[in-house]
Amino acid sequence: MNASDRSAPTLALDYFDGRRARALRVQACIGDGMLHLRGDGVERSVPLRDVQWPERTRHGKRIAHLDDGASLHAPDAAAWDAWVQAAGQHDGLVSQVQQSWRWVFASVVLLLGLVALGYQWGLPWAARGVVSFVPHVVDETIGASAYASIGSHLLQPSALPQADQQRYRQAFQQAVQRAYPDGGAPDWQLHFHQSRIGPNAFALPGGTMVMTDELVKLVDGDADAIVGVLAHELGHVERRHGMRALVQATLLGAVASVAFGDFSGWLATAPVVLGQAAYSRHAEREADRDAIRLMKAAGISPLAMVRFFDKMAEKTGDREPSALGIAFASHPPDAERVAMFREAAATP
Structure with missing residues (x-):
């Protein structure tokens, strides 16, 4: 230890050599880029770069780790901080941030912003990316399985005359051909059923579309309204909303389980339910725009x-989303959707 080291501030510390449980009392000082330790049979100098310095916190002892497994313990945290500062050692960036409420507040705001961006755009983008790599045969398999399951519990054979069913299929087929004059329309199969779910229509992955007899009766067989409803469902098929919903629910569930722990708890399931509802409303708006495009074409x-929505409002008594909606998923308010279709009708 040279003359400059002797004038450097010292601090009494407990030294553990990493081999024995007994603490050795040493005097520590910093100088010439080295940490010098002297006392109780210990005499060594360690380059500062080989010392893992503890972060400064409000409570608890300070423990510094050396590269050979030894460690230094300072029961008096305040004395350690004063010694380190007097020796010219400064807190790292992370420690400085942790000790500043302004930095902590800014970090929380940044984190919340990143979470919001991921929720709003990141997760849907990731879901689209994943689905783009999933072969369409997977959609068809899942759709067929879902149709069989739903059919066994909620659907019954249609009571509509075959001639009426064929007329609606033909009207929709002609509309699709006009909207896709060069081909490229997604594959679809339309089934009519009596049901326990009332006036409804829904699309399953793979192109299976179901329209209930009750919906046909609700619109008094209005072929244009039926085509509009089916055009909306075809939008779901084309954009693979069903598969995207499955992927998004899986990703949301994984994130929620990491963030909140036990997935069975309401705190973990609530973000999944709310997130899926928001994504579903976005999907419904996309399908409405697709329906407008097809109908105009x-x-x-x-x-x-x-x-159609007027008839639904008469049935339900309002224009708010209900169990008699156009599909199983959550929807935007009917009034918003009606305004969109009215505006589209007024626009050339």
């Missing part, structure tokens, strides 16, 4: 969908 006024 087929020469059908979007006002046909306004008539």
Whole structure:
């Protein structure tokens, strides 16, 4: 230890050599880029770069680790901090941030912003990316399985005359051909059923679409309204909303389980339910825009969908989302959707 080291501030510490449980009392000082330890049979100098310095916290002892497994313990945290500062050692960036409420507040705001961005755009983008690598045969397999399951519990054979069913299929087929004059329309199969779910229509992965007899009766067989509803469901098929919903639910569940622990708890399931509802509403808006595009290409006024919602409002008593919605998933308010179709009808 040279003259400059002797004038450097010293601190009494407990030294553990990593081999014995007994603490050795040493005097420590810092100088010439080295940590010098002297006392109780210990005499060594360690380069500062080989010392893992503890972060400064409000409570608890300070423990510094050496590269050979030894460690230094300072029961008096305040004395350690004063000694380190007097020796010219400064807190790292992380420690400085942790000790500043302004930095902590800014970090929390940044974290919340990143979470919001991931929720709003990141997760849907990731779901689209994953689905793009999933072969369409997977959609068909899942759709067929879901159709069989739903059919065994909620659906019954249709009571609509075959001639009416064929007329609606043909009207929709003609509309699709006009909307896709060069081909490229997604595959679809339309099934009519009596049901326990009332006036409804829904699309399953792979192109299976179901329309209930009750919905046909609700619109008094209005072919244009039926085509509009089916155009909406075809939008779900084309954008693979069903598969995206499965992927998003899986990703949301994984994130929630990491963030909140036990997935069975309500705190973990609530973000999944709320997140899926928000993504579903976005999917419904996309499908409504697709329906408008198809209807206009087929020469059908979007006002046909306004008539549909009017009939639904008479059935339910309001324009708010209900169990008698156009599909199983959560939807935007009916009033918002009606306004969209009215605006589309007024726009050339």
